[in-house]
Amino acid sequence: MGIVTTKNLTKVYPNGTKALDKLNLDLNSRISCIIGRNGAGKTTLIRILSTQLRPTSGKAEIMGYDVVRDREKIRKIICSIPQEVKPVGIASPLEHVAMYLTARGFSIKDALKVSRGVLTELGLGHFMSKPSDELSGGMKRKIFVAMAIASNADLVFLDEPTVGLDPISRLEVWGALRRLRSRVVLTTHYMEEAEALCEEIAIIEKGKVVSSGSLEELMEPLKGKVRVEGYGEMKIGSMNITYLSKKEAKMLLDKYNNDRRISIKPVSLEDVFILSGVEVEKD
Ligand SMILES: Nc1ncnc2c1ncn2[C@@H]1O[C@H](COP(=O)(O)OP(=O)(O)OP(=O)(O)O)[C@@H](O)[C@H]1O
Ligand SMILES: [Mg+2]
Structure with missing residues (x-):
């Protein structure tokens, strides 16, 4: 059973744009990565895999569960961080991450403990109790990466997790992802990120997989x-x-x-x- 498997997965948006065109993908590694040009279909794919968007036709499975039929089951075992998401200005990073963890079933005590640990690991230690409004763009992005890392989900989807992060912050995120138990599927425009982190890389272009495999194979x-x-x-x-x-x-x-x-x-x-x-x- 693959971690992510799709067969002829197609998505046509209501305006007629075909974002995914009979896409076939098979990911089995602990950390895999999807790369491709702007508009290639990465975000559309991640949204379908994380059950936020329905496919037009074709099939997609997450650890054996169908993204349409088994939506509720998939939602329990995954955590997905979208490409564009903003924190609530008055809430602190700690409040964001801890509230998310309690919603996932952590006790308040555990949620606070895990959140503090992960925020510190990502270099937000001194900022975790400040209102998010007062943080820089990269720090705001890290709040959501921290949620994914802390989630303890079986599978984590990260759509461009390290956009806008400085080189040291990026290394901190890579380290945290490497230490994680969860399987990870991420998208990135940073080739060195895919090279450094991912055992499997799929290149998509115009809604299709044009190559996939390990870095060595590619x-x-x-x-x-x-x-x-x-x-x-x-x-x-x-x-x-x-x-x-x-x-x-x-x-x-x-x-x-x-x-x-x-x-x-x-x-x-x-x-x-x-x-x-x-x-x-x-x-
Ligand atoms: N809600 C939408 N309605 C109509 N078309 C859309 C919608 N969202 C995306 N598209 C189109 O679908 C195609 C794929 O977009 P998608 O956002 O999946 O690309 P991407 O690979 O994530 O790009 P980027 O690297 O810029 O994030 C593009 O042609 C885009 O214009
Ligand atoms: Mg995108």
Whole structure:
């Protein structure tokens, strides 16, 4: 039984936008990640998986439960943090997290204890009793990440959990997610987040999964290659990019007499991402 399984999952919004197009996904790792361009369908997918939105057709299961038929059961075992959510201004981080935990069935005593621990772990120790209005944008985001981490849910969905977080805060969140017992499915635009955290990565584009697997599996087609910037027919923004073997790249640099406009970089998940997008656009 997979953690998340979808079969031909399709979502057409009332205005006719097809956000998910027969999407097939199978996630089985403790921490998995969904990446994809703006508008690819990530939030729509997370909302369907967390039973906030109904699919138009196709199927989706969470740990064997159907997202339509077993909605109530799924809601008991998951915690989902939406992409855009704001705290109540007058309530403190501690009040937010502790109230959420009591709603999930924690005793007040346990809720306060766990909330304090997680808020401290995420670097909000000194701010946990201040009104949320007085916090920075990143601190506000951390309140919701703290809820997910403290929830003790079997499966946690996080839609862009670390948006707007500074590099140290991001490391604190990664550490907390790694230590968690819950399974985690997150979306991110930070490639290094997917690389550092996720055992399984799915790339979605135009409502379909275009590649999925471990980082090593996704990187396989680029094995032995380097990224050459400033040369090649593939245009990303105003930059030309191509992928060549190290030997070819060296020959190219020699040919162009070490032209400074051409630079060579090691490949990473970002390159898998770029290539999956380019392939889709050729269709
Ligand atoms: N409520 C809605 N009504 C109509 N169309 C919508 C609605 N929400 C999203 N869409 C459309 O569905 C598509 C997928 O949007 P979605 O929010 O799922 O993308 P995303 O991958 O989460 O993007 P981002 O990285 O920007 O958060 C887009 O074309 C978007 O315009
Ligand atoms: Mg989104």
